Structure formats: structure tokens, C-alpha cells
Amino acid sequence: MSFFFRKKFIVVVLAIFSASLSAQEIVPINSEDVTRMGIVFAPAIPVDTSSGARYAATVVNSPDSAASLTTPWAGTLVSWNLIPGQSATAGTILATFSSPSILPLQNTWIDAVSALKGADFELRKDESLYKDGIISKQRLTKTRLLKQQAAFAERTARSHLAQGGFDSAKLEALRNQGSGLGEFYLVAQEDGVLSQRMYNVGSYVEAGQIIATLNAGTRRWVSTHIPAKAAEALEIGHQLSIANSGETLTLRQKDLVIDSSNQTIKLLAEFNTNTSFTTGQVLSIVLPPVDNGVLIPDRAVVHTGGETIIYVRTAAGIEARTLELQSIGANYLASEGIAVGEEIAIQGTAVLKGIQLGLGGAE
Structure with a gap:
């Protein structure tokens, strides 16, 4: 008799919780319930250079030129701003192109x-x-x-x-005054000396052609091949890091041609400071996400009905929050919908999902 009474009581409790969850997406669980069910929370932290997918990379000497600058789109060379032998700081516009493609x-x-x-x-x-x-x-x-x-x-x-040299200021000018419409710019990605110009003003240059080179630096570089899809969002100047060392690098070169045998792209990155790593040494390089946001551990994510859900502890209880997540290696990046410091469930999410489904969840 006691068993049937307890079963009936649980059904009644579930029915009461069902209305609450449907209206607010909240599972009202107190701290005792959280402990009893083995649910563990951790504060959300921002992504940094240690967050991301990892790939093997080999330490190499600095190439003969710090960078071979290429045209992202086809266009007509309108002007050069520097002559060979002149110094350029990072961000300096070296050349201007007119291009219908942009x-x-x-x-x-x-x-x-x-x-x-x-x-x-x-x-x-x-x-x-x-x-x-x-x-x-x-x-x-x-x-x-x-x-x-x-x-x-x-x-x-x-x-x-x-990719065409449009920083925040140029984007604002483009949107507000139409400045730069139909143009793109060849920009130096680092300090250096312009060593060679490949085309004259008035020349039509196809996309992906080397247009200029800068003299090399003396710091060591790394060479790696990563899946083409993983390289899509990477831009020259993007910051990378070496796993478990804290040393950072700057992406200097990115091949435009995909290796058809394994669908990878070659990257070359330069250490930001002198390093003790030796030429030929194999390291693990981390590709952090391009965008800023909050790091969401894989174990915190529940996939249901085509949506990605995390559980966040709030004053009202545990909220099932739907987010649009970007995969970054083994974990995820949330650009919006979660703030640094909010507590997210990293253990016991299966239990919470089960309760949510039992209380009238979306699936």
C-alpha cells in the first residue's frame, strides 16, 4: 500500500512541476536535491588562447621572407604606398586595388x-x-x-x-560614407621591410597571386597542416598558442590551395618571443576560436531535437537554456546567451534532461 501511495505522490509532484517547466523552462530543484542527484556546477569562463582544437606542428626556421602577401580577390592595382626598401609597421596599407569582386x-x-x-x-x-x-x-x-x-x-x-584590409575604422567609413566601396587593401601583417613588388600600377591581378614580400624576422616559426574546414575562419594575424606551455604565436601564412590527398591546408606561424624550442621539434599547437565568448565544456551540453541546451543555476532553480554554439575542438564557444560567472551544470546533465522530459520538455 505504501508503494502505491509513493508512486501516486511522485506522479502528483511531476504534474505540479510540469506546469512550471512548460511556462518558465525552470526545474525548481533546491540545493539538497542538487547534492543528492550528483549535479555539479562550475562558473562559466571566457575562452582564451588555451581553448580550441589541437594539431601537431613542427618548429622551423624563419622563412626567407616574413610573409608573401597575396591578393584575396582579383582586381586592378590602383596604387603602391611604399617602395622596396621602405619599412612598414603592422597595419600599414601597402597597396590599393579596385575590384568588382568585393x-x-x-x-x-x-x-x-x-x-x-x-x-x-x-x-x-x-x-x-x-x-x-x-x-x-x-x-x-x-x-x-x-x-x-x-x-x-x-x-x-x-x-x-x-581579408581586404577593412578594420573597424574603414568599415565605419564604408557604411556611413561609402568610402572604399569597390576597393580592397593590401596590408602589412607585421613590422618589416618591403623587399619586393611583383606588379606595377594598372596591372590586373588574379586572386591568390603573390603581390609583395617583406623581409624576414629572426624568431622561429612552426609549420602545421590542419583540416581545411578548421582553417576557414583563420585570418593572417590570428593568435595561436602552444599547448601546456603558455607560449603564443601569430599566424603569418595560410595556403590558399587545399591538399586534395587529405583535405588539409598548410599554416605557418611565428613565435611572438624568442623560444627554447628547437628546429624539428614536434609540438601541439592550439587554434583558439576567432570570436570572443564563453567556454562551454562538452560535458555541459545536451543535444535534443536539433537544439543545444545547457543547464544554468539561477535564483529560481535550474534553467534549461538553448544556445547557438560553435565547436572549438573538444568543447564549444557561446557568443551570446550566457555570461562569464554564471553557473552551468558540468555533471548530472543526463539527470536534468530526464527530469525535463518527464516534466513536459520540448523533446
């Missing part, structure tokens, strides 16, 4: 900025409506996802233009 990318970015502003407005509006109890959590989650998608589209378009 126009669609520029327009895409301008449209993406407008779309992001609109999505941000809608999210702030819906957050206010949700706070007042006017719209559902589902509606707010959808609006938040649309904002994340718009932000991702803007970052992607911006990263494409960065």
Missing part, C-alpha cells in the same frame, strides 16, 4: 549590420514583453536565436572584409 561582400556586410540592429531591437522589445508576462518563453527564445543568427552573419561578413 562589392557583393561589402553590400552583404552593410545589409548584415542593418539586420543585426533590427534583431537587437526586436530582442530588447521581447525581453521587456517577457518580463511583463506578455509573451512566452518560447517566443523570447526564438527572438534570441534570430539575434544570434544575425550576429553570426555580421561577424562572418566582417571577417571576409578583414
Whole structure:
């Protein structure tokens, strides 16, 4: 008799919790329940140079030239800003190109900025409506996802233009005054001396052609081959690191041609300081994510119904929060939707998912 009473009591409790979860996506569990069920939380931390996928890399001597600068798109060389023998600091514009190929990318970015502003407005509006109890959590989650998608589209378009020398100031001038429309710039990625110019003003240059070289530095470099997909977002100047050492490197060269035998791309990166690593030594190089954000451990993520969910401890209980995550090696990056310091479940997520499903979860 006692068994049936307990079973009936559990069903009643589940029914009561069901209404709460459906309305708020909250599992109201107290600290005793958390301890009893073996749920462990940890504060969310930002991604850094130690976060990311790892690949084998070989230490090599500095190449003869610090960088072979190539054209990201086809275009006509409009002007040179330096002559061979002149010094260039990182960020110096070496040459200007006119190119119809960049126009669609520029327009895409301008449209993406407008779309992001609109999505941000809608999210702030819906957050206010949700706070007042006017719209559902589902509606707010959808609006938040649309904002994340718009932000991702803007970052992607911006990263494409960065290949053509468009920094923040040039992007603002492009959007506000149309300055630089139909143009891109060849920019020095590090301090050096311009050693060679391959084309004259007025020449039409195909995409991927070496246009200039800079004299080499003296620090050691590393050479590595990584999957082409993993290299898509990497840009010259991106910061890398050596696993378990704390030493950092700067990406100097990235092949444009994919090795068809294994679908990899060759990268060359320079140590930011003199190193004790010797030529020929094999190291583990870490490719941190391009974007800033919060590190989400793999064990904290639950995949359900095409969504990625983490469980966050709040004052009201444990919230099942849907995020758009970017894979970074064994873990994930969250650009939005979670703040550094918030407590996320890193153990016991299967238990929480089971409770969520039992209480009327989305799956």
C-alpha cells in the first residue's frame, strides 16, 4: 500500500512541476536535491588562447621572407604606398586595388549590420514583453536565436572584409560614407621591410597571386597542416598558442590551395618571443576560436531535437537554456546567451534532461 501511495505522490509532484517547466523552462530543484542527484556546477569562463582544437606542428626556421602577401580577390592595382626598401609597421596599407569582386561582400556586410540592429531591437522589445508576462518563453527564445543568427552573419561578413584590409575604422567609413566601396587593401601583417613588388600600377591581378614580400624576422616559426574546414575562419594575424606551455604565436601564412590527398591546408606561424624550442621539434599547437565568448565544456551540453541546451543555476532553480554554439575542438564557444560567472551544470546533465522530459520538455 505504501508503494502505491509513493508512486501516486511522485506522479502528483511531476504534474505540479510540469506546469512550471512548460511556462518558465525552470526545474525548481533546491540545493539538497542538487547534492543528492550528483549535479555539479562550475562558473562559466571566457575562452582564451588555451581553448580550441589541437594539431601537431613542427618548429622551423624563419622563412626567407616574413610573409608573401597575396591578393584575396582579383582586381586592378590602383596604387603602391611604399617602395622596396621602405619599412612598414603592422597595419600599414601597402597597396590599393579596385575590384568588382568585393562589392557583393561589402553590400552583404552593410545589409548584415542593418539586420543585426533590427534583431537587437526586436530582442530588447521581447525581453521587456517577457518580463511583463506578455509573451512566452518560447517566443523570447526564438527572438534570441534570430539575434544570434544575425550576429553570426555580421561577424562572418566582417571577417571576409578583414581579408581586404577593412578594420573597424574603414568599415565605419564604408557604411556611413561609402568610402572604399569597390576597393580592397593590401596590408602589412607585421613590422618589416618591403623587399619586393611583383606588379606595377594598372596591372590586373588574379586572386591568390603573390603581390609583395617583406623581409624576414629572426624568431622561429612552426609549420602545421590542419583540416581545411578548421582553417576557414583563420585570418593572417590570428593568435595561436602552444599547448601546456603558455607560449603564443601569430599566424603569418595560410595556403590558399587545399591538399586534395587529405583535405588539409598548410599554416605557418611565428613565435611572438624568442623560444627554447628547437628546429624539428614536434609540438601541439592550439587554434583558439576567432570570436570572443564563453567556454562551454562538452560535458555541459545536451543535444535534443536539433537544439543545444545547457543547464544554468539561477535564483529560481535550474534553467534549461538553448544556445547557438560553435565547436572549438573538444568543447564549444557561446557568443551570446550566457555570461562569464554564471553557473552551468558540468555533471548530472543526463539527470536534468530526464527530469525535463518527464516534466513536459520540448523533446
